[in-house]
Amino acid sequence: MNTKITKLLGIKYPIIAGGMVWCSGHRLASAVSKAGGLGLIGAGSMHPETLREHIVKCKVELEGLGVPYGVNIPLFYPELEAVISIVIEEKVPVVVTSGGSPSLFTKRLKEAGATVIHVVASTKFALKSEAAGVDAVVCEGFEAGGHNGRDETTTMVLTKLVVDAVQIPVIAAGGIATAEQFTAALALGADGVQIGSRFALCAESSAHEAYKERCYNLPEGETMLTLKSLSPVRLVKNEFYSKVEELQANGGTKEELAALLGRGRAKLGIFEGDLESGEVEIGQVATCISRGETAASIVEDLIKGYEVCLKRLQSLT
Amino acid sequence: MNTKITKLLGIKYPIIAGGMVWCSGHRLASAVSKAGGLGLIGAGSMHPETLREHIVKCKVELEGLGVPYGVNIPLFYPELEAVISIVIEEKVPVVVTSGGSPSLFTKRLKEAGATVIHVVASTKFALKSEAAGVDAVVCEGFEAGGHNGRDETTTMVLTKLVVDAVQIPVIAAGGIATAEQFTAALALGADGVQIGSRFALCAESSAHEAYKERCYNLPEGETMLTLKSLSPVRLVKNEFYSKVEELQANGGTKEELAALLGRGRAKLGIFEGDLESGEVEIGQVATCISRGETAASIVEDLIKGYEVCLKRLQSLT
Numbered sequence: 001m002n003t004k005i006t007k008l009l010g011i012k013y014p015i016i017a018g019g020m021v022w023c024s025g026h027r028l029a030s031a032v033s034k035a036g037g038l039g040l041i042g043a044g045s046m047h048p049e050t051l052r053e054h055i056v057k058c059k060v061e062l063e064g065l066g067v068p069y070g071v072n073i074p075l076f077y078p079e080l081e082a083v084i085s086i087v088i089e090e091k092v093p094v095v096v097t098s099g100g101s102p103s104l105f106t107k108r109l110k111e112a113g114a115t116v117i118h119v120v121a122s123t124k125f126a127l128k129s130e131a132a133g134v135d136a137v138v139c140e141g142f143e144a145g146g147h148n149g150r151d152e153t154t155t156m157v158l159t160k161l162v163v164d165a166v167q168i169p170v171i172a173a174g175g176i177a178t179a180e181q182f183t184a185a186l187a188l189g190a191d192g193v194q195i196g197s198r199f200a201l202c203a204e205s206s207a208h209e210a211y212k213e214r215c216y217n218l219p220e221g222e223t224m225l226t227l228k229s230l231s232p233v234r235l236v237k238n239e240f241y242s243k244v245e246e247l248q249a250n251g252g253t254k255e256e257l258a259a260l261l262g263r264g265r266a267k268l269g270i271f272e273g274d275l276e277s278g279e280v281e282i283g284q285v286a287t288c289i290s291r292g293e294t295a296a297s298i299v300e301d302l303i304k305g306y307e308v309c310l311k312r313l314q315s316l317t
Numbered sequence: 318m319n320t321k322i323t324k325l326l327g328i329k330y331p332i333i334a335g336g337m338v339w340c341s342g343h344r345l346a347s348a349v350s351k352a353g354g355l356g357l358i359g360a361g362s363m364h365p366e367t368l369r370e371h372i373v374k375c376k377v378e379l380e381g382l383g384v385p386y387g388v389n390i391p392l393f394y395p396e397l398e399a400v401i402s403i404v405i406e407e408k409v410p411v412v413v414t415s416g417g418s419p420s421l422f423t424k425r426l427k428e429a430g431a432t433v434i435h436v437v438a439s440t441k442f443a444l445k446s447e448a449a450g451v452d453a454v455v456c457e458g459f460e461a462g463g464h465n466g467r468d469e470t471t472t473m474v475l476t477k478l479v480v481d482a483v484q485i486p487v488i489a490a491g492g493i494a495t496a497e498q499f500t501a502a503l504a505l506g507a508d509g510v511q512i513g514s515r516f517a518l519c520a521e522s523s524a525h526e527a528y529k530e531r532c533y534n535l536p537e538g539e540t541m542l543t544l545k546s547l548s549p550v551r552l553v554k555n556e557f558y559s560k561v562e563e564l565q566a567n568g569g570t571k572e573e574l575a576a577l578l579g580r581g582r583a584k585l586g587i588f589e590g591d592l593e594s595g596e597v598e599i600g601q602v603a604t605c606i607s608r609g610e611t612a613a614s615i616v617e618d619l620i621k622g623y624e625v626c627l628k629r630l631q632s633l634t
Binding site for chain 2: 001002003014122123124141142143150151152153154155156157158160161163174175176178180181183184185186187188189220221224225249250251284285287288306307309310313314315316317
């Protein structure tokens, strides 16, 4: 395929696998990049030196193939300086930043030769990112798993708005797992997609099997956006979620919510498979996802399916 | 165009204008049907005899054109029996029911010769509707204005799920106003779309001018789904919305919320233009909608834009 994103990143298909905490290690990242997309290593759940190990392994796995990979860095990460230094030292070709100001590191990363992409949930932040000099934005809708925007704008609406607002390439995210959703995102004007949930649940994801089994074909309405007064996050309903809702309904303060959240909830839910006490982060689109997939089979399904969707759309006129 | 919905309804384009309270009178309905879509009269804001007047005027306006029109009936309507009798007596060709059980009136309406469509917000209710014998379903996502489902599933996810689950034609709704969104909905597998907000704000809509002016190019995040414990509804943030949120944050009961809501809030906001005390119902997609449109110019823009989107999608492979 040939879009602004395939050109910008030098990849075959405009498909990026999200850099998801506790899912996106070197195995998933290199598998997606080998399959023609862009794989990301998720720095958010790694100590700086663990991240370096994953980057080094990813490089080895992709050696001689001439394909890029990337690292996602949440900008609220505690050891941010260390992580930024590592991606610069290791000459990571693509850096996706999220959850903070795009003006913080874009210049430094670009001067070091990286392509920089920032994740946003509104047109306002897409424009800020463009002004900060990023090469592209990911716009992520309300239906996405994990951390989320406050405006609750869905992918259907947000993608169209961001595409109209900025000149740089736009990558749609949130609610995209199948070929139909991939085609829909490109119809909305996106130049590529970032897919989280479907890759989080495939063979190469380092998430716990119990987490994956909980999420396959998840019933509709089983995820909810919660912790809104703290930092909105989409979670599967479980014991922890119920406690949060109860505290909120009883007028709990931010401090009380933060205390209930504590530390390590996402690790507990996603990596250790504690489905009741952990944060089980996944997108609404988990309902569309089944077991038994690899990164390569997902990419192949999306590309073949795109052709099928296109033929159907042509047949309607 | 040629889809299961154009065939089922005998219309030129698979575009239905929602039957919106205080917006969708005979003027809007006939204008959309004349333009090649399907216009609906919104019974939800009419006394039974007012509805009859609108039906009769709509028939006159469409006389000799051989195009259908329809009526939307919310099934929580107080004088439901009277309204059902009227649409049967007047031989309304298409009846769209919403907000209740599809098994209530489908058989009776179909025996009277009407095509029956039911609005759902989940696969579960889409399957129930199919079992009740409806001819098609509208599946409406979280981003839609006005009354909304409890699962909060967005159009991107819901459309794909409903299309896969049922055999009958599927009409996507929620977050659809522009040609890109129309194309995306069809890419998701829908056989047609129902568009609310864009028609609610056009010249033929009977909504108050102040309401329309408030909603054009509405900033992102200015609508929110609220009154969730009562019956979820998407409203523009205003004084009334703030009071609801305050009451909810303070642990207000359903009864207290119902008392605050009172009666006639939607009329106040949409028809009388009281933008602070009224319910200002509109979809997230209002951000994409500008002033100066007619029903015919909207339909034309969607159809021309579909061709442009399709060419772009083809150019990406």
